[in-house]
Amino acid sequence: METAFDIVLALLLLGVGGWSVIARNMMTAVIVFIAYGLLLSLAWVRLHAIDVSLTEAAIGSGATGLLMVIAAHKVAGDTKRVVQLSRGFHALAAVFAALVAIGIAALAFVLPGEPVSLAAPVLARLPESGLGNPVAGVLFVFRSFDTLLEKVVLLLALTGVWALARDEDWGGVPGLRLFPERHSVLGLLARTLPPIGFVFAIYMTWAGADVPGGAFQGGTVLAAMWILVMVAGVRKAPRVSSPLLRLAIVTGPVVFLLIGFLGFLTPGAFLAYPEGFAKPLIVAMEIALTLSIAVILGLLIAGPPKGEDAP
């Protein structure tokens, strides 16, 4: 039964993924891609990786999909300069792609027989941190430097997106398209969903220490709520020059860095936690990160600042 489910899921993944590649209409391709992301998060559940599944559903499918829907809507009219490729070129590309796929698939049969696993060493040292979720342990204890840099990458991405604003728009409001009808389904959702989403996000962040979840997934839910509120026009998007907004953006990385440097004082190494204080410090970090991630994701999706009169 489970094998049958897996086979259907794998075929669906290939079918839906292939559909989003060959779809004629860009908007169709993007929406199929979102569906693909949700199917993929099911595959992650089947691979016993619930944390990855949540991240894939939230970021890989939801946030990336939303970005692409916005982009696909704006470029929908682009047909003037579509390059016409010859049939032979298509065939050549297909052969090349098939060779790549076959090559990688063949690797499955030459993988070393005895799987290498770090599960046991992780579990052996995990209790010292006070965390119960091994993936959170890897993210915030064993490989916290990676996680720190990941937050910096988000900051850099936001800087990059903002840098693409026109000079005269700088400091303005992100150019998100608004639908401010008060008596619409969107308006109703934007007023009723956020409290639920807010509680859910706090729960996800808090529970992430012991069960799947965490700052990133919680932050994404918060960001989704914020986008909803902004798009429905319930609250205006903030100006990118707002000091409060800047503070919210850097809080997470700054708290992370401060706790990292604190490690020099007591155990004597960067990002090392003083004995017995690991869990409270990690939870403090996660709370700060949730806020920053929510604001950064929301702003990344909202796009660069745009003047009122901009096209």
Place this chain on the structure above:
Amino acid sequence: MSPVLLFWLAGSGLIGLSVYGLIVNPHPLCKLLALNLLGSGVFLLFGVIARRGASAGLGGDPVPQALVITGIVVAFSATAIAVALLLRLHSEAGEASIDEEEDGQP
């Protein structure tokens, strides 16, 4: 057939499909979409490797899983920059295209 092998095959198939899409789809947004699909296929291979490392009572090796989570976030950041670049190109040139033909040519 074990789910491990099955999802490995699905992952490699997805990589193949997206390589094809990356080559033949002319529009930058389609290329970006194919690139994301390619990334998800590679992540799936990672997931299979994590699942193979299931031991000590865990369903999978948590280290590759954590790496994939970081990878998904970094892929999203790159996509956000790419979308912003694409939209800026679109608003400057009236069309997002990576065609080398200059304006004014037929």
